[in-house]
Amino acid sequence: MPQKIIVCPKCKEQLNFIVDDSVIANSKSFPIPSVVQHKDHYLIVYLDSQCAICDIEIPLFFKSE
Numbered sequence: 001m002p003q004k005i006i007v008c009p010k011c012k013e014q015l016n017f018i019v020d021d022s023v024i025a026n027s028k029s030f031p032i033p034s035v036v037q038h039k040d041h042y043l044i045v046y047l048d049s050q051c052a053i054c055d056i057e058i059p060l061f062f063k064s065e
């Protein structure tokens with residue numbers, strides 16, 4: 001399973017995470033939005049069909065009622 005290394009856009013620290021490539025192979029639409037936890041915050045990482053990172057976003061959180 002490929003290991004990904006990115007720089008967190010929120011705190012600017014480098015982090016790494018493992019992508020389960022069987023999930024990528026079974027997906028029918030791309031890019032795949034994926035949530036990565038980094039310390040006390042989360043990132044949304046978009047993965048394409050080659051398991052490459054297309055984009056990284058910092059999500060906002062809202063509570064449902």
Ligand SMILES: [Zn+2]
Pocket residue numbers: 008009010011012013038039041
């Ligand atoms: Zn971070």
